[in-house]
Every structure is written in structure tokens, then in C-alpha cells.
Amino acid sequence: MAKFKMHLLVCGGTGCHASLSQTIGDNLKEILVEKGLDHEVQVIMTGCFGFCEKGPIVKVMPDNTFYTEVKPADAREIIEEHIIKGRKVNRLLYQDPENKEHVSDSKHMGFYKKQIRIALRNCGFIDPENIDEYIARDGYEALGKVLTEMDAQQTIDIIKKSGLRGRGGGGFPTGLKWEITSKSQADQKYVVCNADEGDPGAFMDRSILEGDPHSVIEAMAICGYSIGGTKGLVYIRAEYPLAITRLKIAIAQAREYGLLGTDILGSGFDFDIELRYGAGAFVCGEETALIHSMEGMRGEPTFKPPFPSVSGYLGKPTNVNNVETFASIPVIINKGADWFSSIGSEKSKGTKVFALAGKINNVGLIEVPMGITLREIIYEIGGGIKDGKKFKAVQTGGPSGGCLTEHHLDTPIDYDNLIAAGSMMGSGGMIVMDEDDCMVSVAKFYLDFTVEESCGKCTPCRIGNKRLYEILETITQGKGTMEDLQKLKNLSYVIKDASLCGLGQTSPNPVLSTLDNFWDEYVEHVTVKKCRSSQCKALMQYIIEAEQCVGCTACARNCPVNAISGERKLAHYINQDICIKCGACMEKCKFNAISIK
Amino acid sequence: MVNLKLSEDKINQIKEICKSFNNEKGELINVLHKTQTMYGYLPAEVQEVIARELNVSTAHVYGVVTFYSFFTMIPKGEFPISICMGTACYVRGAEKVLDEFKRELKIAVGETSKDGKFSLSCLRCVGACGLAPVVLVGEKVYGRVSPDGVKDIIAEYKQ
Incomplete structure (x- = not known):
């Protein structure tokens, strides 16, 4: 095997991939060959580094230099300057937004300082398509340890003691789930990995599968051993082609190495994994719906109990865990339950991956200890609000979650605190909103999603959510009344109480939490017919200030409906009856003469 | 039918x-x-x-x-255009981008243009939230798309 002195890690995650990181990698390789360095320096396409805002990212090892926003044309400079002459390419280094200094080691960047990477430990470090690299970072050591030194109950006990809770959203104790499944008697049991990441704005499962697929495979085998099952199934979204490819490669490699298949590591334990494809249905994140979908049916949930741990896939006991939960397992086995439970808050142990997105400076994937505050996440890791605007809300938990406000900024984040604040952990989407976001519209946006994704089984969810949406629509059109606000509340509680599965039980959360936290804004919409964020088109007017208007006619020429009239060099006027509020005039006006009222 | x-x-x-x-x-x-x-x-x-x-x-x-939303009974266009309507893209203006596509192609979401070249659909999060708002044409990802950039994207496939 060739020994390389240096490594160039190029991010091959979806975001960077879309910004031509593959070409960057190819260029680097080509230039290394040209310089005769291809035996000394290796280019590795890794999984996601997390710092998507500054992608594509190239990291030089062993000196830990972290290049951001690299373009394919920069490859030559990186090699000629950094690799050959040992001089860092300053213009590609991350610039600290405060003191404007270049930071070359990611450890010193605000974005990474507070992070502890457990589930994401290998993302951005290893080549996900090479099992040897995973093994070099203690990969499959936990499986070996479990199979040769421990019995099933001992393994379950470690997981129980670690305090790990399901990372898919529910927060059910993982060890307990394993124990229940292990105690169910059956001739076959199944281990299912839920990789149907349907929560819009969350992409951690995808990043783990793309960046470190072996950690999930290893954990599924450990789970199989613990519960007494020999079959694993990964239920993955068909919309994730890259993750599917990498998972397939990883499964084939694990089989080749005897880490999947029969008599694994000579222990007599058999385990193998197959893939099942989702087809785009949010409700399939719910266990029973997911199982029905794997059986080739419509993904409709059924009543629990019986829980899947007792009767699941094909009627057999089935243990369903989420990708991120599985990715944490091997480390817990290797480092021990005490180590894991020393991180985090009292009732929520370990770390959680959040997909930080929206109006924030550092969009990306972060892994932080439970109990961290929103303020730390948004201002220290996230680098604050984009364009210096004012923070308004952060939405957690996706369509099932709620909006938190600045009052919650100092609440330590864990499963229980988020629920107490009217939101939830969910799969870890965290969308930051600023003063330009209208909270009524945001609630409407989530309801639009739920209406489309409701499977239709329970009437309150199928019809109730539609009615909620319609009431919100009326309010954003300026036709709402105070009575509508009360209706929203009442209907929300009915839907929550009378729906079978998690989707219906949580779907009114975005409405309820915005009603609670932004009551004034709702009242403004229905009483004075005003949208303070100027997002509700029906409630705003574009006005030309006569003093500022020089009569250049740019607005009139660009108006798609000819609503603007006025003589050349004289102030113009917008006919509100014709105006469709597209905003084209405001964008074209060079004299800031057009404003929204 | x-x-x-x-x-x-x-x-x-x-x-x-x-x-x-x-x-x-x-x-x-x-x-x-x-x-x-x-x-x-x-x-x-x-x-x-x-x-x-x-x-x-x-x-x-x-x-x-x-x-399931992934399955379709209507043939897609030669270049299927999908606009990400995930929350991250939504708060960064995906709706305006979608409106522009509708206007330029003169079709609604779920429809295919008369010449069979383009079809328009929305999808939920492709996981490239760092590049929001995101548009997919086939499997090619376009990031940080603004309404002004819509014409250029369509033009790429028009010849």
C-alpha cells in the first residue's frame, strides 16, 4: 500500500457536490500527476464537513488547513503554493467576520468551536467509499467487541445506561426499545433503519449515509445481535441517489470483509442488510406507516399497540431506529456508557445533529451537546443573522414543531425543554427567521405541507388541517376576523386529540406556537389588516414617493400589468386596482422612490 | 384517461x-x-x-x-425542473423563483410544456440548504437561484 505524506480532503456532500467539488477533486488529482506527486499526496472525496455556507471545502492534512469556497480553478494554486512551496493560500482561508483575520485551522472557527462530533465523527474525515478508512478510525471494533466479548443483554445494558434516546424525533430511549424487541419471541426479527428523511430543511441522515455509511451498517449488526435478528433493512428515500450509491458500496465491502453475511467474525452470528426505497411520503417517518410501505402498501399508520417491537414488518418483531441513532451506537460501545452520558443534559444525553438553515450566516450541519442554548447555536456557531437583520424566530422540529422566539434564546435545548416551549426536537431541522418573515405565512407554509402529506386515514387530520390552512389563507388575504383566531385554536386542539399518528397529533403545532408567541402579529392581520413583514401581498401596497421619483419610467416599463402611469420626468403613480404586487417596479427603481406601505 | x-x-x-x-x-x-x-x-x-x-x-x-409523490401518471418533460420548497429554501425566496418559472414556461406545477421539453414540480428538501434556494433540472443542482436567474437556466436547455 502506498504511503502518502499528505492528504487533500475534498467535500463530496450534496451541497459541495452541486458546487462542482468533484471537478475540484479531479483537477487536484490531475495536477498532482502532472507534478509527479500523486504517490505522495492523496486526494480523498469525503462526506459533508458541515460548513455548507462556505463550501466547497478542501482540507489539507496533516496541517489541518481549511480552505473555503474553493473553485475548480483554484486547484493549481493550492498544489503549487501549499503542497509544493508550503505557503498557505490566504485568499481561500476562512476570514473571521469580526476581526477579519484569516483562520486556517477549523478548530479555531466559531462554527466548530462548540461542536462535539459523535454521530458525524467520520463525516469529512474519511473516504466513505473505502471500508479500510472506516476501519482505521476504529470502525467495526465495536461489532467485534460485542460479538466476541459480550452477550445480547450486556450490549442492551450499555445502550440503556448511556441514556441514548431516539434521534428521529420521538426521543424514545433506544436501549429500552432494543430490550422490548429482544424479549419478543419469534423465529425472525428485523432491524430497520429509518432513512426516510422527510422533514424539509433537515439533511443530517443524508449526510451521515453519504459521509459515513459503515457506522450505520455496523450499528445495525450490533442491534441485530442484541435483539436476536439476522435481517436488516434500510428504508431510504429514493430522492437520495448519492446516499443510496454509497450505502450499496459500503454493504458490498462489508460483505466482502466478512462483516456482513454468515458467521460474522467466526462468532456464528449471521446478519445481512437490504435496501428498501421510499417514494416520497412524509408520513412514512412514522414507524407503522414505514413498515406498511416496506411491505409494498400505502404508507398509512396503524394503531399502537401492538408496537413494531412486538409485531412489525411481516408481523414479526421489528426494531426501528433512525440513522443518527444508529451512527452513535458504535462509539458508545467503544467508549462506554459513562463517557456518553457525561455529555448533555440531565434527561437528554449525548449530542444532537442540527441542520442549521434559513436567515443565518453559517448555514450547515452542526453537532452539539444537548443542553446548549439557542443563543450559542445562533450567534456563536451560526454567526448571527444574515445581512445584520433582527432575529425573529427559530423553527425547530419541522412541520411537527413550533417557532421559538427570543425569549427562548437562553433555554437549554433538550427533548423535554423544547416540548415545554411548545416545539419539539424532531429530526433536528433548525430554521432561523428574521424580521422579514411573516409568522402567519410561515404557519400557512407548514400547513400547506401537512395538508399535502396527511395520509387521509383520520378525518380530523385530513379535513381539519385543510380547514386550518383555509383560515390562515383568509387571514393572509386580509379577510380574517378575531373569531377566526379562536377557531384556529379550537380546531388545532381537536386535530391533536383525535388523530392516530404523530403527524396529525403534531401538525397544528406551527399554528399553536405562532399564535402563542406572535399573537400581536395575528391580531394586526385581522384588525388593522397589516402585515408588518410585508409578506402578505393582499395587505400591502407599493407606493411611489413623488418627491423621490425623477420620472425615469423604468418602473412603468417593467410593470408586467401596466399599472404604472406618469409622464416622462414627472412623478409616476401606481394604480392599486391593477397592481399585482410583484415588486418588479421596486427592484428596478434606482432612486429608492418606491416603498411598501 | x-x-x-x-x-x-x-x-x-x-x-x-x-x-x-x-x-x-x-x-x-x-x-x-x-x-x-x-x-x-x-x-x-x-x-x-x-x-x-x-x-x-x-x-x-x-x-x-x-x-407517493415520487410516482407520476403524467409523462415528465425532457428536462424536469424541480423547485425545492423545503423550509430553508422557502424562507430564502423559493416561492418567487417558482412564480418566475411558471411565468416563463407558462405551465403550472405538475404540468409539462407543450413541446414536451420542460415539466415543473416542487419537492421537499434536497439537503443542499446551504445553497438555498435550490432548483434541480434533471439531476443537476442550481444553487442560490434568484428570480432573475430563471431565464438563464431555461435558456441553457432551450436549444
Whole structure:
């Protein structure tokens, strides 16, 4: 095997991939060959580094230099300057937004300082398509340890003691789930990995599968051993082609190495994994719906109990865990339950991956200890609000979650605190909103999603959510009344109480939490017919200030409906009856003469 | 429903796909995935063949096809355009981008342009939130798309 002195890690995650990181990698390789360095320096396409805002990212090892926003044309400079002459390419280094200094080691960047990477430990470090690299970072050591030194109950006990809770959203104790499944008697049991990441704005499962697929495979085998099952199934979204490819490669490699298949590591334990494809249905994140979908049916949930741990896939006991939960397992086995439970808050142990997105400076994937505050996440890791605007809300938990406000900024984040604040952990989407976001519209946006994704089984969810949406629509059109606000509340509680599965039980959360936290804004919409964020088109007017208007006619020429009239060099006027509020005039006006009222 | 007749070849291909999954009714979703990849969409006739092969009712197949957003009964355009309507893209203005596509292509979401070149759809989060708002044409990802950039994207595929 060739020994390389240096490594160039190029991010091959979806975001960077879309910004031509593959070409960057190819260029680097080509230039290394040209310089005769291809035996000394290796280019590795890794999984996601997390710092998507500054992608594509190239990291030089062993000196830990972290290049951001690299373009394919920069490859030559990186090699000629950094690799050959040992001089860092300053213009590609991350610039600290405060003191404007270049930071070359990611450890010193605000974005990474507070992070502890457990589930994401290998993302951005290893080549996900090479099992040897995973093994070099203690990969499959936990499986070996479990199979040769421990019995099933001992393994379950470690997981129980670690305090790990399901990372898919529910927060059910993982060890307990394993124990229940292990105690169910059956001739076959199944281990299912839920990789149907349907929560819009969350992409951690995808990043783990793309960046470190072996950690999930290893954990599924450990789970199989613990519960007494020999079959694993990964239920993955068909919309994730890259993750599917990498998972397939990883499964084939694990089989080749005897880490999947029969008599694994000579222990007599058999385990193998197959893939099942989702087809785009949010409700399939719910266990029973997911199982029905794997059986080739419509993904409709059924009543629990019986829980899947007792009767699941094909009627057999089935243990369903989420990708991120599985990715944490091997480390817990290797480092021990005490180590894991020393991180985090009292009732929520370990770390959680959040997909930080929206109006924030550092969009990306972060892994932080439970109990961290929103303020730390948004201002220290996230680098604050984009364009210096004012923070308004952060939405957690996706369509099932709620909006938190600045009052919650100092609440330590864990499963229980988020629920107490009217939101939830969910799969870890965290969308930051600023003063330009209208909270009524945001609630409407989530309801639009739920209406489309409701499977239709329970009437309150199928019809109730539609009615909620319609009431919100009326309010954003300026036709709402105070009575509508009360209706929203009442209907929300009915839907929550009378729906079978998690989707219906949580779907009114975005409405309820915005009603609670932004009551004034709702009242403004229905009483004075005003949208303070100027997002509700029906409630705003574009006005030309006569003093500022020089009569250049740019607005009139660009108006798609000819609503603007006025003589050349004289102030113009917008006919509100014709105006469709597209905003084209405001964008074209060079004299800031057009404003929204 | 459009009355279209499947050629013997097509029917045999679909039968082959079913066979590769042992005509197992539990594999219906995998069969549909494979058939749609080959055929582009899943018209009623195709569903009838699959139902026969897997020994389930056509209504069952239809129920599954219409349940999942990934399956379509309308042929997609040569260049399917999908606008990400995930929350991250939404708060960064995906709706305006979508409106611009509708205006430029003169079609609504779920429709295909008359010349069969473009079809328009929305999807939920492709996981590239750092590049929001995101547009996909086929499998190519366009990041940080502004309404002004829509024309250029369409022009790339017009020739």
C-alpha cells in the first residue's frame, strides 16, 4: 500500500457536490500527476464537513488547513503554493467576520468551536467509499467487541445506561426499545433503519449515509445481535441517489470483509442488510406507516399497540431506529456508557445533529451537546443573522414543531425543554427567521405541507388541517376576523386529540406556537389588516414617493400589468386596482422612490 | 384517461421487472420504481400489467402509485425542473423563483410544456440548504437561484 505524506480532503456532500467539488477533486488529482506527486499526496472525496455556507471545502492534512469556497480553478494554486512551496493560500482561508483575520485551522472557527462530533465523527474525515478508512478510525471494533466479548443483554445494558434516546424525533430511549424487541419471541426479527428523511430543511441522515455509511451498517449488526435478528433493512428515500450509491458500496465491502453475511467474525452470528426505497411520503417517518410501505402498501399508520417491537414488518418483531441513532451506537460501545452520558443534559444525553438553515450566516450541519442554548447555536456557531437583520424566530422540529422566539434564546435545548416551549426536537431541522418573515405565512407554509402529506386515514387530520390552512389563507388575504383566531385554536386542539399518528397529533403545532408567541402579529392581520413583514401581498401596497421619483419610467416599463402611469420626468403613480404586487417596479427603481406601505 | 396501447415489447419488459422481484406483491414499490425509471411514468395500462403479474388488484396498485409523490401518471418533460420548497429554501425566496418559472414556461406545477421539453414540480428538501434556494433540472443542482436567474437556466436547455 502506498504511503502518502499528505492528504487533500475534498467535500463530496450534496451541497459541495452541486458546487462542482468533484471537478475540484479531479483537477487536484490531475495536477498532482502532472507534478509527479500523486504517490505522495492523496486526494480523498469525503462526506459533508458541515460548513455548507462556505463550501466547497478542501482540507489539507496533516496541517489541518481549511480552505473555503474553493473553485475548480483554484486547484493549481493550492498544489503549487501549499503542497509544493508550503505557503498557505490566504485568499481561500476562512476570514473571521469580526476581526477579519484569516483562520486556517477549523478548530479555531466559531462554527466548530462548540461542536462535539459523535454521530458525524467520520463525516469529512474519511473516504466513505473505502471500508479500510472506516476501519482505521476504529470502525467495526465495536461489532467485534460485542460479538466476541459480550452477550445480547450486556450490549442492551450499555445502550440503556448511556441514556441514548431516539434521534428521529420521538426521543424514545433506544436501549429500552432494543430490550422490548429482544424479549419478543419469534423465529425472525428485523432491524430497520429509518432513512426516510422527510422533514424539509433537515439533511443530517443524508449526510451521515453519504459521509459515513459503515457506522450505520455496523450499528445495525450490533442491534441485530442484541435483539436476536439476522435481517436488516434500510428504508431510504429514493430522492437520495448519492446516499443510496454509497450505502450499496459500503454493504458490498462489508460483505466482502466478512462483516456482513454468515458467521460474522467466526462468532456464528449471521446478519445481512437490504435496501428498501421510499417514494416520497412524509408520513412514512412514522414507524407503522414505514413498515406498511416496506411491505409494498400505502404508507398509512396503524394503531399502537401492538408496537413494531412486538409485531412489525411481516408481523414479526421489528426494531426501528433512525440513522443518527444508529451512527452513535458504535462509539458508545467503544467508549462506554459513562463517557456518553457525561455529555448533555440531565434527561437528554449525548449530542444532537442540527441542520442549521434559513436567515443565518453559517448555514450547515452542526453537532452539539444537548443542553446548549439557542443563543450559542445562533450567534456563536451560526454567526448571527444574515445581512445584520433582527432575529425573529427559530423553527425547530419541522412541520411537527413550533417557532421559538427570543425569549427562548437562553433555554437549554433538550427533548423535554423544547416540548415545554411548545416545539419539539424532531429530526433536528433548525430554521432561523428574521424580521422579514411573516409568522402567519410561515404557519400557512407548514400547513400547506401537512395538508399535502396527511395520509387521509383520520378525518380530523385530513379535513381539519385543510380547514386550518383555509383560515390562515383568509387571514393572509386580509379577510380574517378575531373569531377566526379562536377557531384556529379550537380546531388545532381537536386535530391533536383525535388523530392516530404523530403527524396529525403534531401538525397544528406551527399554528399553536405562532399564535402563542406572535399573537400581536395575528391580531394586526385581522384588525388593522397589516402585515408588518410585508409578506402578505393582499395587505400591502407599493407606493411611489413623488418627491423621490425623477420620472425615469423604468418602473412603468417593467410593470408586467401596466399599472404604472406618469409622464416622462414627472412623478409616476401606481394604480392599486391593477397592481399585482410583484415588486418588479421596486427592484428596478434606482432612486429608492418606491416603498411598501 | 389517454387510450394508449402498450407494445408487446414494453409488456414483456414490465413482466421481466416483476419477475426479477419474484412477482412478490410486497415488492410492489420496488417494481414501480424500476418501471418508472424505464418508462418515465406509470400510466394506467402499465399499472394493469403490474397488478396482473403480482396478483393484486389494479386498484391496489393505483392506490400505491397515487399515495407517493415520487410516482407520476403524467409523462415528465425532457428536462424536469424541480423547485425545492423545503423550509430553508422557502424562507430564502423559493416561492418567487417558482412564480418566475411558471411565468416563463407558462405551465403550472405538475404540468409539462407543450413541446414536451420542460415539466415543473416542487419537492421537499434536497439537503443542499446551504445553497438555498435550490432548483434541480434533471439531476443537476442550481444553487442560490434568484428570480432573475430563471431565464438563464431555461435558456441553457432551450436549444
